[in-house]
Amino acid sequence: MITLTEENYIKAIYHLGKYGVNNVSTNAIAKEMETKASSVTDMVKKLSEKGYVDYKKYQGVTLTEKGKEIAVNIVRKHRLWEVFLVEKLNFSWDEVHEVAEHLEHIKSKKLISQLDAFLEFPTHDPHGDPIPDKTGKIKKIDKILLSEAKIGDDCICVGVQDSSSDFLKYLDKNNIALGTELKVCHREPFDNSITIEIKAKELIISNMIANNLFVKVS
């Protein structure tokens, strides 16, 4: 059996390893898990013995296929629950993460397959992140960061990089939601802030905002 803690470590390693980083470092995991490096070393040894990660001393870890399967399944559950919370229980997108962190650990195949059906097989969670299917397949959409869009591009918001409450509330306040259309009007060379046109109004957003909003150029 896999423990709650083991699942959380595997999830952390998955998220840290997902952007091309091949060996996830002990310190990175410690930071993500808000724990000490020594605790990570202990756990990583255990995960290695159980076959969830490949680990060589001082070299960091990578998930094995078995580990990846666990991770993807947790991600699937997390995102399905997020959809449930928003669509059925009227949570806003900045409130769902914390609760989903707990719901994702409930172990029942039937629960998840029925939830999936009940939600009519959603493909993306409320933040625009893709929901892996039951076989673990994740279909990627060709999104780019708003900061990478060219002047004149017509875009649709399709996701967020950061899903902290502060950022999501900023978007709410400025009427930016998934599906919102916007046009890139101007980029200020000094600070890389950009002016966008959104619902016939102009809005200046900082580079930091543009760096955390995914769009699809139409």
Added chain:
Amino acid sequence: MITLTEENYIKAIYHLGKYGVNNVSTNAIAKEMETKASSVTDMVKKLSEKGYVDYKKYQGVTLTEKGKEIAVNIVRKHRLWEVFLVEKLNFSWDEVHEVAEHLEHIKSKKLISQLDAFLEFPTHDPHGDPIPDKTGKIKKIDKILLSEAKIGDDCICVGVQDSSSDFLKYLDKNNIALGTELKVCHREPFDNSITIEIKAKELIISNMIANNLFVKVS
């Protein structure tokens, strides 16, 4: 903070104490929790220190008001989730308990209040057990065991005493569900089995079955 294990002990003590038993014994808890008496003693001391139970050595325990509040809240969550599983996710009534055992520990006031609303404030779970309201109030219905009904009584099934899978499947097989109407026709003195009329058909049920089915005499 209260741990998962503490919550489960409190729940066990609540269920054991609910039928008039004032002091729940160490052994009874051990049996309910499928653990050893020595473990129970340790935990009971901890619960006592934290103010969830009153405990005197060798005398068993009773829940304090604080403990009862915790217990009732867990029961509320458990039963709401059971309704959700049956009504929304098409679980059958013999499948819900195990999953609800996990869901009941998720801590989020908003989750439960929204779930309650989403389910349109159900008053009873799929086994006919009452769902405490947000203040912990439980409204009792005047149900009796079918074994206590008199010959000639017209009854409606309103709940089950035992909610084991075997018993519930027996009921399904014999077309007995909550809301089903039946009439008590005959009681066999030898073994206390009773003959009931149900949907124009006669059915003989053992005393053990009749002892686990709650009905309301109409």
Added chain:
DNA sequence: AATAATTTTTAGATTAGTCTAAAAATTATT
């Protein structure tokens, strides 16, 4: 290439929850 800085691991302790085996208290039986 040697030293400094950083990262990672080890060693030893701690806490929550559990266990076995033995001791103490309570309850039941003669």
Added chain:
DNA sequence: AATAATTTTTAGACTAATCTAAAAATTATT
């Protein structure tokens, strides 16, 4: 009321997950 049977508690040990502090290895800097 004494003894037997049962229940409950204590004592000491174990596992999972964590921590601090020190040692070892790696990486960066002169």
